[in-house]
Amino acid sequence: DEPCGSRRCCEVVIGDGGFVFALEKRGYVQAGPWTPEAAAEHPEAVRQLHREFLRAGANVMQTFTFYASDDKLENRGNKQRFTGQQINEAACDLAREVANEGDALVAGGVSQTPSYLSCKSEDEVKAIFMKQIEVFVKKNVDFLIAEYFEHVEEAEWAVQVLKTTGKPVAASLCIGPDGDLNRVSPGDCAVRLVNAGAHIVGINCHFDPETCLKTVKLMMEGVKKAGLKAHFMIQPLAYHTPDCGCQGFIDLPEFPFSLEPRILTRWDMQKYAREAYNAGIRYIGGCCGFEPYHTRALAEELAPERGFLPAGSEKHGNWGSSLALHTKPWVRARARRDYWETLKPASGRPMCPSMSTPDSWGVTKGHADLMQQKEATSQEQLKALRSKC
Amino acid sequence: DEPCGSRRCCEVVIGDGGFVFALEKRGYVQAGPWTPEAAAEHPEAVRQLHREFLRAGANVMQTFTFYASDDKLENRGNKQRFTGQQINEAACDLAREVANEGDALVAGGVSQTPSYLSCKSEDEVKAIFMKQIEVFVKKNVDFLIAEYFEHVEEAEWAVQVLKTTGKPVAASLCIGPDGDLNRVSPGDCAVRLVNAGAHIVGINCHFDPETCLKTVKLMMEGVKKAGLKAHFMIQPLAYHTPDCGCQGFIDLPEFPFSLEPRILTRWDMQKYAREAYNAGIRYIGGCCGFEPYHTRALAEELAPERGFLPAGSEKHGNWGSSLALHTKPWVRARARRDYWETLKPASGRPMCPSMSTPDSWGVTKGHADLMQQKEATSQEQLKALRSKC
Amino acid sequence: DEPCGSRRCCEVVIGDGGFVFALEKRGYVQAGPWTPEAAAEHPEAVRQLHREFLRAGANVMQTFTFYASDDKLENRGNKQRFTGQQINEAACDLAREVANEGDALVAGGVSQTPSYLSCKSEDEVKAIFMKQIEVFVKKNVDFLIAEYFEHVEEAEWAVQVLKTTGKPVAASLCIGPDGDLNRVSPGDCAVRLVNAGAHIVGINCHFDPETCLKTVKLMMEGVKKAGLKAHFMIQPLAYHTPDCGCQGFIDLPEFPFSLEPRILTRWDMQKYAREAYNAGIRYIGGCCGFEPYHTRALAEELAPERGFLPAGSEKHGNWGSSLALHTKPWVRARARRDYWETLKPASGRPMCPSMSTPDSWGVTKGHADLMQQKEATSQEQLKALRSKC
C-alpha cells in the first residue's frame, strides 16, 4: 500500500512546482516550445530551482523532462544543441543530486506528445515514451509520472509503457470538470487510468486550484463508483482562472505573457492546501506559475498534519508574523492571520477587467490546424492563423 | 564626464532588480526585516540571482547589502548568525564574481537606517554608513549608491560619507511626486543631493514606473532650474500602484504579501523603458517585484539604442515571437506585437477591487511609533498597534 | 391558438417593465414591502409610468397589483389607507385608461403570498387569489398573469384559480436554472404549469436576461419532451447578476439599494431581445430595474420583426444616431452601432469588485424565519437576524 515507494505517500506528499514557467521568468526556457533543454544547457539554474522547492517543503523532485521527447524537441523549428537523451539524463542527475540534499524522492516524468496530436499510431507514440523511460530506468528514479495529458487515451498508452518498469506510476491529466478534449468525463478518465495500472491519478496544470479540486473530486467519485481504489494527486496552476473553458488557461487571451494579475498569493495557496487535504487528496503540489514561496505555503498550511515546517520557513513566520519586525508601525499591525485571510487584493489596474473571454477554437487531435511539423511556422501560416481570430 | 567609472554610463545603463523581494519568494529573505544575511548564509541563491540579472542584460551588479547596517541587522529582535561586516564582504565577493562572468560593474549600496528614524545624531548615522563603506573600499567596488531614503537629509549625510571614497556616487530616494516625508519637493531634493556631491540622482522603490517617472522628471526640472548638472536614474517597483499616497506601496493594504495582482507584465516594462529613455534618463533599472524577465524586457526594448540583445534573449523572441513554435494554432496567432501591446489583462479575481485605500498614519521620523528597538516587538505593542487601525 | 386574446400573441409581444422598482425611484413605493398602494394614493404617477411603457412599445399594460393581496398589504406592520380591493380596482382602471390611449392589452396580475410562505393551506391561499380575481373579472381585463412565484406549487394553485375565469392565463416563475426553491427543475415546473392550465409559461424577475434565457430554454425543453405545447414569456431584471445563487438578486448584498452599477444599458437590452427572439420566445418584457428606455430598446431591436418602431423612438435614433446632432465632434463620432455594441463600460468605481458573494441562508417555506406576521418586525427580531449574518 505504498504506491510511490515510500512511507510518506500514505501521509501527505507535497509536490514541487512547474519548472517551465518559473525558468522562463528566470531566462532559461522559451515560451512557446516550453522544452527543458536547460537541464543540459544551464544546469546551475535548474539545480537552484530544485533546491528552492526542496527547501520549500517538496517531497518530490520531478525530473525536468517536461516535453523532453524527441518529436517535441524538434517541433516547428525548435533546434537544440542537445539530444533528447542528453537532456533526460542531465535532468535525472540534477533531480537526484538535490533530492539527496534532503529526503525527497525522484520522479521521472513524461508528458503528451506532438505525435499523438498529429494522429501517429499507438505504437509510434508508445515508442516515444519508451525512449524516455529507458533513461529513467537507467538513472533509477523512484517512481514515474505521466502528466499533462489532454486526451485520456494517450495517457493510458503512457501508463501502459510506464508500468513495464515495475515502478510505481502516477497519471495526471490537464483537464477540467467537463472532461478530456474528447469529452470523456473526469470520472471515466480516472477509471481508465486506474485500469491501465496507475496507482495515483489526478490533475495537473491548465486550471486554478478551485477548478482542479472540483475535477479531482469527480475523479474520486468515478473511481469509488467503479469499486476501484487509488491515491489522488493535484498540481494546479498558480493562476486564478474562473473564466476558463474546457481547454484551460491556454485559451485565455493572457496566456502566456500577461497572466501576472492572476497569480495566487500565499494565502490563496494555504486555502487550497487545506481544501485539497480535506477532500482526501494526499499528493498536493503545483504546476505553472508556482514559485517556491507558493509551495512553502502548502507545506506551512499542512505542517500540523506533517508534523514539521519546511526549511524555508526559517525565513517566514506563520501568517505574516515576521512583519512584527518591520520598522513601520502600521505594517507591524498586519502581522496577523485574520488580516491576510480576509484581504481582497486590488489589481492596481483600473483599466482592466476581472475576467476575459477565452479563445475557443473547438478543435483538437485530428484537426488540420493541430498537425505538427518539423519546419518552423512560416509567415504564411501565421498570417492564415491571424485571419481566423 | 563618466561619473560611474565607465564609458557605458554615458549611454544606457540597465540596472538590476531588487533582491529582497525576489529572494523572499525563493525562500532566503524574511519579509519584515528585509535584511540580506543570505549573502553569507545562502551564497548559491544570491549568486544565481545575480547571474540571472546579468543574463537579463543588467550592466550593474549591486552588492546585496540592502539594510546591511548593524543597527538594522539587530532591530526588533532580528538575530543573525553573521556580523554586518561578514554580510557586506560576502555580498561584495558575490557581486564581483558574477560581474566578471560578464562585463558588468559592481556598485556598493547603502540605505536608510533605523538610527535616523530613531532621531540619532548626524555623527551616529554617518558612522553607520562609514562602517559599510570601509568594506566597499576594501573590496574595491566600482561605484557607490545611496538608495532607498525617505528623508533627503539622511541621503545627504550618506552622500557626504560616500564622497570621501573618491568613487562615483549615485543617490536615489524612495519618494513620490509630493516629495520626501518632510514634504521637501523632488526638485529641491535633487538639488540638495547634487550639491552634496552625487553624480547621479534619482528614484527607486515605493512607486510604480509611471509615478517614479513623474518624480524623476520633477528632479530633472529642479536640477536644470538650479543651473546644475547630473545624470538621472530610475529603479521603480514592478507593481502597479496608482492608488498610493506619499509613502508609497508600504501603505497599501496588500503590502507585502498580497501584491501579486499588481505585478507588471513584460510589456508594461517595455513601455516603461521607452518612456524613461525618452525622458532622458540613462540609468534604467528596477526594484522590488522585478524578476529577471522584467529586466530582460528593459534590455530588449532598448536593444536598438544599446546595439545588442541580452544573453537571456536566446530564450525569448521579440514581442512574443517564440509563440510561433506553440502546438496550438490560436496561441501561435498571438505571436505579434500589437496583440500584447493592446491587451488589457484580467485579474481573474471578480471579488476584488482594482484599487485600494492606503493606510495613512501620517507619521514619520520623530514620532514615538517610529522609534526602533533591539528587543522584539512585544504582544502588547502589537495589540496597541492593531487598536489604532 | 391565440392564448392571450389577441392576434399579436402569435407574433411578438413586448411586455412592460417592473413597476415597484421604477416607482420606488420616483418616490411612490416603499422598498421592503414593495406594495402597490400608489395605484390608489398617487394615480398620476402610476398613469405616467404606464404611458411611458406604452410609448416605449409595450403591448401589455399590466395592472399595478403586484403584492396587492390583503395578507401582504398588512404584513409586518405595513399599514395602508386603502383596502386591497380599492387598490386592485384603481390599478385596473389606470391600466385600461392608458391601454386605450394606444393599442395595448390589459393583464391582471397576481403574485406569491406571505400566506403560502407561512404554510397556510391550499384553500386559504386560493381564497386570496380569488379575491383579487374577482376585481379583474369585474374590470374585464384581457388576460391574467400569475407571476413572481418561487414555488411551483403555489403557482399551480394560482393558475387553477385564474383558469376559473375563462380568460387566457400566463404563469411566470422567479426561478433560475437550478429550479424552484424546492429544487423542482425548470422543465418540470413548466410541465406542471401547462398541465394546470397555463397557456403561456416562463420566467420573470430575480435574474438577469442571460440567466432567465437559460431557464426559459430549460422550460421549453421540458414542455417539448413532455409532448405538450405552450407559449413562452421572459421578463428578466435590468440588472447584471452573474454572481447569483438559486434565490436570485434578493441574496445579493446590493439588494435593493446599491444595485446601480449592475443596471443594463440599452445595448445590453437589444442583445437580450435578439437572443430571446432567436430562442423562440414571443412574449419579451422586463421586470425590476426596467426603465422605459430599456423597453424601447426591446421594441427597437425587434422593429424589423414587428414592422414598426414604438412612438418613443421619435426621440431616439437607431444605435445612437441622434448623436450626429451633438455639438462636440468626438461625440458625433460615436453615432454608430459598432461603437456601442463593442464598448465595455467602466464602473467608475475602482474600489469596488465586479462580483459579490450572495447571502445564502438556504431556508424557504416551512422555516421559522419565514413565518410572516401582522406586527411590525421588532428590534429584538432585527437584532436576532443580524447576529445570524
Add this chain to the structure above:
Amino acid sequence: DEPCGSRRCCEVVIGDGGFVFALEKRGYVQAGPWTPEAAAEHPEAVRQLHREFLRAGANVMQTFTFYASDDKLENRGNKQRFTGQQINEAACDLAREVANEGDALVAGGVSQTPSYLSCKSEDEVKAIFMKQIEVFVKKNVDFLIAEYFEHVEEAEWAVQVLKTTGKPVAASLCIGPDGDLNRVSPGDCAVRLVNAGAHIVGINCHFDPETCLKTVKLMMEGVKKAGLKAHFMIQPLAYHTPDCGCQGFIDLPEFPFSLEPRILTRWDMQKYAREAYNAGIRYIGGCCGFEPYHTRALAEELAPERGFLPAGSEKHGNWGSSLALHTKPWVRARARRDYWETLKPASGRPMCPSMSTPDSWGVTKGHADLMQQKEATSQEQLKALRSKC
C-alpha cells in the same frame, strides 16, 4: 442678504435634478441635441418629473429651458414643431404650476450657446440670452440661473444680461478643478462671475460630486482671497467620473449611452450632501443622472439641518429601515446604516474595467470642428470624424 428672493437661501436650498437625462430615459428627450421641446410637446411628462423632484424635497423648480435658445433648437438639423418662445413659456408655466403645489421657487435657466462656440460676437450671443430672459420676466420667475457654461467669458455675458432684470442671479459653470476650457482657474472664474453680478456661483454637470466639490472649494478660496462675498451652489452629475479629464463626462467613452454602471447610489448621495454642507455650500442639488430618489437622499441627509423630511420620505425610511418589512429574514437584517454605508457595490460586469481612458481632442471654441451649422451632420462629415478617432 437674501440673494434668491427667499429666507430659505440663507439656510439650505435643495436643488432639483437634471431634466434632459431623466426625460431621455422616459422617452421625451433626444440624446445629442438634448433640447427641451417636451415642455411644449409632452407637458404631462415634464409636470410629473417636476412633481417628483418637489416631492423629493427640492426647493427650486428650474424651468425646463436647458438649451432652449433658438440657435440650439435649430442646430444640425434639429427640427422642432414649436418655437423657442413657445417652449420657454410652456416650461415657465409648468414649473410655476408645480412650485405652487408645494413651497418652491421658480428659477429661469439659460445655458451656453452654439453661437458662442461658433465665434459669434458678444452682441449676438447676448441677444440670444435676452430673448429667453424676456419670457422669464413676463412669466415672473423668482430668480435666474446661468448654468452649464464651459467658458467663463460666455457666462459673464449671460450674467450681465440676467442682471438687467433686477432679479437675483446664480451662475454655474460645468468645469473641473483645472478650470474652464481656456484654463482660467476656478478661483478666477468665480471672481469674474461675482464681479459680473452673480449672487450665487458654483458648478453644475460634467463631473461627479467629489470632483465638483473640489472645484467649488477652489472657487470659494478665490472669492475669499479677492475679498469678495458670494453664496455657493453645486449640482453635480449622478455618475462616478474619477477618470475624467478637463472636459468632463462628455469625453468618457461611455457618454451618453453606457453610463449606467457609474450611477450613484442613494448612499453615495448622502455622503455628498454631507460633505457639501460641511464645506459651507448652501445650494445643493443635482444634474444629469439624478433621479428623484437621489434628490430625496440629499433632503434626508440634511433633514436635521432643515428640520423636516421631504414628502417622498413617506415611502422611504432612514438608511434602509423599510427593509424591516421584507419577507426574507436576511434582507430584514440589512435594515441598518452601517450595512449600506460600508458596502462596496459590485458591477456584475466581470468583463468590464473600472475606469476608462477619456477622449481628449483638446479642441474648443475657435476650432473648425466646433463650428456649428443649421444643416444636419452629413455622412461625409461623420466619416471624417470617425477617421480622427
